[in-house]
Amino acid sequence: xxxxxxxxxxxxxxxxxxxxxxxxxxxxxxxxxxxxxxxxxxxxxxxxxxxxxxxxxxxxxxxxxxxxxxxxxxxxxxxxxxxxxxxxxxxxxxxxxxxxxxxxxxxxxxxxxxxxxxxxxxxxxxxxxxxxxxxxxxxxxxxxxxxxxxxxxxxxxxxxxxxxxxxxxxxxxxxxxxxxxxxxxxxxxxxxxxxxxxxxxxxxxxxxxxxxxxxxxxxxxxxxxxxxxxxxxxxxxxxxxxx
Amino acid sequence: xxxxxxxxxxxxxxxxxxxxxxxxxxxxxxxxxxxxxxxxxxxxxxxxxxxxxxxxxxxxxxxxxxxxxxxxxxxxxxxxxxxxxxxxxxxxxxxxxxxxxxxxxxxxxxxxxxxxxxxxxxxxxxxxxxxxxxxxxxxxxxxxxxxxxxxxxxxxxxxxxxxxxxxxxxxxxxxxxxxxxxxxxxx
Amino acid sequence: xxxxxxxxxxxxxxxxxxxxxxxxxxxxxxxxxxxxxxxxxxxxxxxxxxxxxxxxxxxxxxxxxxxxxxxxxxxxxxxxxxxxxxxxxxxxxxxxxxxxxxxxxxxxxxxxxxxxxxxxxxxxxxxxxxxxxxxxxxxxxxxxxxxxxxxxxxxxxxxxxxxxxxxxxxxxxxxxxxxxxxxxxxxxxxxxxxxxxxxxxxxxxxxxxxxxxxxxxxxxxxxxxxxxx
Numbered sequence: 001x002x003x004x005x006x007x008x009x010x011x012x013x014x015x016x017x018x019x020x021x022x023x024x025x026x027x028x029x030x031x032x033x034x035x036x037x038x039x040x041x042x043x044x045x046x047x048x049x050x051x052x053x054x055x056x057x058x059x060x061x062x063x064x065x066x067x068x069x070x071x072x073x074x075x076x077x078x079x080x081x082x083x084x085x086x087x088x089x090x091x092x093x094x095x096x097x098x099x100x101x102x103x104x105x106x107x108x109x110x111x112x113x114x115x116x117x118x119x120x121x122x123x124x125x126x127x128x129x130x131x132x133x134x135x136x137x138x139x140x141x142x143x144x145x146x147x148x149x150x151x152x153x154x155x156x157x158x159x160x161x162x163x164x165x166x167x168x169x170x171x172x173x174x175x176x177x178x179x180x181x182x183x184x185x186x187x188x189x190x191x192x193x194x195x196x197x198x199x200x201x202x203x204x205x206x207x208x209x210x211x212x213x214x215x216x217x218x219x220x221x222x223x224x225x226x227x228x229x230x231x232x233x234x235x236x237x238x239x240x241x242x243x
Numbered sequence: 244x245x246x247x248x249x250x251x252x253x254x255x256x257x258x259x260x261x262x263x264x265x266x267x268x269x270x271x272x273x274x275x276x277x278x279x280x281x282x283x284x285x286x287x288x289x290x291x292x293x294x295x296x297x298x299x300x301x302x303x304x305x306x307x308x309x310x311x312x313x314x315x316x317x318x319x320x321x322x323x324x325x326x327x328x329x330x331x332x333x334x335x336x337x338x339x340x341x342x343x344x345x346x347x348x349x350x351x352x353x354x355x356x357x358x359x360x361x362x363x364x365x366x367x368x369x370x371x372x373x374x375x376x377x378x379x380x381x382x383x384x385x386x387x388x389x390x391x392x393x394x395x396x397x398x399x400x401x402x403x404x405x406x407x408x409x410x411x412x413x414x415x416x417x418x419x420x421x422x423x424x425x426x427x428x429x430x
Numbered sequence: 431x432x433x434x435x436x437x438x439x440x441x442x443x444x445x446x447x448x449x450x451x452x453x454x455x456x457x458x459x460x461x462x463x464x465x466x467x468x469x470x471x472x473x474x475x476x477x478x479x480x481x482x483x484x485x486x487x488x489x490x491x492x493x494x495x496x497x498x499x500x501x502x503x504x505x506x507x508x509x510x511x512x513x514x515x516x517x518x519x520x521x522x523x524x525x526x527x528x529x530x531x532x533x534x535x536x537x538x539x540x541x542x543x544x545x546x547x548x549x550x551x552x553x554x555x556x557x558x559x560x561x562x563x564x565x566x567x568x569x570x571x572x573x574x575x576x577x578x579x580x581x582x583x584x585x586x587x588x589x590x591x592x593x594x595x596x597x598x599x600x601x602x603x604x605x606x607x608x609x610x611x612x613x614x615x616x617x618x619x620x621x622x623x624x625x626x627x628x629x630x631x632x633x634x635x636x637x638x639x640x641x642x643x644x645x646x647x648x649x650x651x652x653x654x655x656x657x658x659x
Contacts, residue, residue, distance in 0.1 A: 061315045062308060063429040078315035087312070095309035097255065097300055104254035105309075112247035112313040137304065152309055272597070275604065285597060288590045292582055385491060385581045386443050389484045392589040393450060397477050401458060 011073050012038050012086070012159035012191040014059065018068035021054055021215075028054050029215045031068070036193040036208070038159070041186045043206035043223075044195040047241055051215040052195040053092075056164050060089050072160060084113025088153030090163040094145030095152060098138030102129060102148050105137060106155060113156050123151040128177070142169040150178070161185060163194040167201055179205050199234040209233070213241040244314055248327035257296050262335050265289025266342060273343045282343055283363050288392060290336065290367050294374025295387040297328050302382050307430050317426050321379065325418070328375055329368060336367040362407055369410045370395065376414070376421040433513070434527035443488040444531075451481020451535040451564075456542040471544045472620045475560050476592075478539045482532040482564045483588045486571030489528050491581030517655045525572060525647065532568035536561040559619025559632060566616055566643045573646035576654055612642035 014036040021029040029051045036042035046052045057063040059070040061077040072080060072087060080086050096105040106120040124133045127147040132140065140148065146169050153161060161182070167175045182192050182205060196202050202209075209226040211219040218240045219226050223233065230236035252258055265286050272282035301307040314320040340363045370391075378387040399405040438444050455478030459471055493507040514520040540560050567588075574584040591597050591613060602608035609615070609630070618635030630638070 057430070060308075060312050062311055064427070077312075078317075080315070083315050084313050089308070089312045091305065091308050093305040095305050097303050097306045099256050099303075100251075100254050104250075108247045108250040108254065109309060109313050111250050112244060112310075275601070285590050288586050292586055296582075383443065385484075385488060385585060386446055388582060388585055389443075389446065389450070389480075389589065392586065393454065393480055396590060397454070397458075397480065397592070402461070 013074075014042075014070075014072055014160065014162075014191060014193055015074070016055065016059065016068075016070045019055060019058055019065045019070060020067040021051075021058065021063065021065050027215060029058075029065070029068075032212065032215065032217055033068070034210045034217055034220050036191055038191045039186055039189050040207040041182055041192040041194070041205055042208045042210060043202045044193060044210050044212065045197070045199065045202065045237060046195070046212035047197055050212045050241075052197075052212060053164055055212070056089075056091070056162055056193075056195060059162060060087070060091075082113070082156075084109070084115065084156035084158070086156070086158055087160045087162060088156060088158040090146075090149045090153045090161075090166050092164055092168070094137055094140065094148045096137040096145075096148055099136055101134055101136055102140070102151075103133035105148065106133075106151060109152055110155055115155055119155050119157075123154045126154060127151045143171055143174050146170055147174070158190075160191040161193070163192070165196055166194055167196070167198065175201065199232075199237050203233040211237060211240050244319060244323035245326050245330075247314070248320075248324045249330060251300075252297060252327055252331055255296070255300060257300065258293065258331070261289055261293045261296065265293070265335075266339050269339050270342055270346065273346045283340065283367065284396075286339060287367055287370050287395065289339075290332065290371045291374045291391045291395065292384075292388055293332070293335075294328065294371040295378040295384050295391065297324070298375040298378030299382060299384040299387060311430050318422055321422055321425050325372060325375060328371060332368050332371045333364065336364045336371075340364050340367065366407050366410060369407070369414045373410065373414045373417055376417040379421040379425055380417075431523040431526055434523045435530070437492075438485075438489060438527055438531060441488060441492055443492070444485060447481045447484035447488060448531075448535055449481070450484060451478050452539045452542060454478045454480060455539050456546055459543045459546040471546075472556060472560065474543050475536075475540060476563075476617060476621065478543070479564055479567050480589055480592050481539075482535060482568035483571045483592070484585065485532060485535070486528055486568040486573075487575045487581045487585045487588070489524060490572055490575035491579075494579050518651060521576070521651055521654055525569060528568050528572050529565050532565045533561055536564035539564075555632070556620040559636070562636065563616045563619055563639070566639050567613070569643050570612060570646060573643070573650040576650040610638055612639045615639050615642075 016035070017033040019029045019032040020027070032051065032055055034042075034044075044052055044055070054063060055070075058065045059072070059077060070076065077083065077087065096102070103120060103124065106123065107117055110117055110119055121130070121133070124130050127150050129144065129147050129151060132144060137145065137148065146166070150163075150166070153163070163182075166178050166182075170178065179201075182194065186192050186207065194202075194206075203223070206223055208222055209220065210217060211226065219236075227233050227236045230239060265288075268289065269282050269286035272285055301310055310320065311317065314323075340360050344360050374387065374391050377391055378384065381387045381390065395405065399409070455474040458477060459474045493510060510520060511517065514523070540557050544557070571584060571588055574588070575581055578584055596613065598608055598611040598614055602611070602614055615630060615635045616639035618630045619632045619639075
């Protein structure tokens, strides 16, 4: 089995296997399983309501699955010895209380992860919010909120990044920033897992593709494998999810 | 973790607004109508709001997701939140209780140091902890405040349960229920 | 108006409010069944008004403030005002929905409570007073919340004031004029306080409380139509 936290090595394999999630009578996930590896950007594709967010929430220990496992370096997220330094997560919205300032928000997260508070200004600078740090989150625009969420995820300089629809709500400049940034992370040997329903935006960013529809994985592999004989990823996607 | 929770609590403007108004109203009530700890019966409402807000503010702007990805072990996380809450509440409660006392003593001219002040502080601290636990259970500030005030101001006095002993037994029970619910449910 | 009713029905806080409104007075009446006293039943109904306070507050605050794991802090008021652009009509429909539900709850609660309360007779005039008092109180809570746009403050102030010994009652023992506060005046419609400095007939109490409600709703309407959503 994998041993987490080998000193110095940047591991960060995400292994998801046989996830089943029911809400009431409805089965949202029926046996979802895939892998995301270090050094690659893995795109998690699917139409709205296919089960992307649920899978990521289970991976992050936010929701409970009825069956199956979602592991990071061989252990569940909640059992990681140092979650903030291992995984950074960007889910929808800013993830911050609207009456706190952006800087105050990052400071409590830094304290929770035992990180030096100097990281706060570093990540604010990195995502381009250095001037808005003293502003209340309630006064942020949608794009600024998303940047704050990204800053929060980067606080611990984690080996794994999990992003749910990261380019939603961003302006073209922001989209380009996120894209190059994620590519750089992967090149540096980190794991990047991002979900999206925007095929066109994704094709230029990802190495591997996992396609989910109605709570089932319908295709997975490298970008070239999944695209196959189709003209591009978008057409391959519609061929896969049309029923 | 306690420092992270403390930092959350102290950077929330609502904390200072709530506690400030509680002190102001308690002073006014003491001056106008009552003697001793009686105004606490009303100004405990401020601490109810404070406790409920501390718990329910997690559910504004999706902050709970950030909290649980930064501190995924939920039972220690909630315990840290309650510890941080106590760190803020106890001095605040002491100030509110003593302010009422000092005004009363100045008015009556007697300067005995009363044991009841400690009892009132303990009562208010427990009320805050209870409110945070109910807040965790219902995850909605208004609903939590309404339930708690209904219980503390009408039901408890009517069934003669508005004392420190009932609260000292009831709070840990509700707290345990909150921990269990928090651990098991989807965030 | 129908849209406002369906908005209310889909808020679970409203169901909580209804439960409080009906169960609190009837439950207390059940507990106190063996204890004879003046105004049994009517006294309990004075506490049940807590339920309609919650109703009035939540009806407004839910437009401004959302909490929950999934909500991104959206303000429903923007949607509401683009659906019903006339603010006055929007406010009137909402007030009417609140008043209707409050009156309905009052009738149900009064029926339940009076059937448990031993030794009190059904007096139509007083029961009409109860219904009127509940409706007016819900409208007061509604009006105050329109002004504050946030539910916690009006909820706390109004609920604290319905406690066993209310703040306004204490005030009225020191300042006679406090007897004209809406809750004390309105309560004259169905109970006679035993020590008081202000003598007031039920009809006068009704008029005083009506005045408060009318004034508050007028202020709320003016403020609501003038400010930014």
